[in-house]
Amino acid sequence: MNSVYLPKLKQFILLFVLSALVYTIGFNSNWVEHFYAQGLYRYTSVIQRFISSLVPFALGDFLYLLLILFILRSIYLFYKKIRQKRLYKTDRINLPLQIINFALILYLVFKILWGLNYSRLPIAKQLKISDEKYTTEQLVSLGQYFIARLNDLQHTKKEDYNIQQLREKAKVAYDNMQQKNTFFKYTRPAVKSVLNSWVVTKIGIEGYYSPLSGEANVNMRLPRTSLPFVTCHEIAHQLGVAREDEANLVGYLVASNSSDPFFQYSASYEVFKNIFFEIKIKSPEDYEKLYKTINQGTINDLKADRDFWQKYNSDMFAYMDVAFDRFLKLNNQSKGTDSYQDIVLWLYNIHKGELFNAAVH
Secondary structure, eight states: TTTTTTHHHHHHHHHHHHHHHHHTTTHHHHIIIIIIIIHHHHHHHHHHHHHHTTSSSOHHHHHHHHHHHHHHHHHHHHHHHHTTTTOOTTTHHHHHHHHHHHHHHHHHHHHHGGGGGGOOOOOHHTOOOOOOOOOOHHHHHHHHHHHHHHHHHTTTTOOOHHHHHHHHHHHHHHHHHHTTGGGGGGSSSOOOOOOHHHHHHHTTTEEEETTTEEEEEEOTTGGGGHHHHHHHHHHHHHHTTHHHHHHHHHHHHHHHHOOHHHHHHHHHHHHHHHHHHHHHHHHHHHHHHHHSSHHHHHHHHHHHHHHHHHHHHHHHHHHHHHHOOOTTTOOOOTOHHHHOHHHHHHHHHHHHHHHHHHHHH
16 A cells, blocks of 8 residues: 555554444443543543633633634635645545544544543432333422422522622532532532623523533523523533433532522522423413412513523524413424423422322321
8 A cells, every 4th residue: 555645544543443442332331430430531521620710711612613713724725725736646545534533533532521421320320310200190290399499489589690600609509419429529610601692592502511621601691590500500511411301400409409599499490491391291281270370470580581582592482482381382292292301200200209298288
């Protein structure tokens, strides 16, 4: 083989073998949990957060921008070569190898820095939360339970916390939970507001984790009622909780057990939306009855959410409209009446003892 191809070919073989190895490891959840989530990732994530905490802006957003600019520059240079007819025979092999190698490097970086967390042992099982299915009657009882909590917290002052205050209060809430379970140990906080909240909101994103920088990024344009829960949710991703429903679970447990009443309200309010959506699907009649028992403050928050997403993102608005407008009929729901959202399932199992006691009394 032409020696010109050898460096790129050797690099490809090495990267392919490493990628295959990492991919294979992902099939063994016990290995991932023991050696990665509870081992390597605990150290690399803290190092990432320490570095990111030294920078006042969202470092991950900046790194993504550099990556996009690098890709665009590479495309431009390739196009320029074609226009100037400077493509050589060796480029026919070297260029595809270069692209593949670059893609493999991105894959390895993502998997090693965070992506292997998708193969962890289920978080609910680690926290000893059952997955017992609920009946429609039990689902309605769960809705009643959360409405009661929201009604009790309705006079909570909805603070205009900035990102620093959200970070500090979420850290305290995680520290409180750590006293009960070391799973919630959170060191070296790195929580930032997104650089371009308008674009992020138009896409329909409330927050995101940046694997390149280890940061939890919060969309500060959101209605303030959502911000405490979203902050705790994104921190859950920093702790290696990859799946969205599992991050919702951890975010709920932390925010609802916070000493800050606004965090408690935000937690109950955000997960209640999932419960209410499920009730709307399974029992529209109970949905109508429950709606009338919600306090006016929470109704106003629901309407504010719907108006917010109507302004920025039509897809999210459609969801809000279906879930919270009692005058609309439910149409085109592909999930069907037998659907179970994981977060609702876990909420039922967390609180089923309280639901049973309430039913007895």
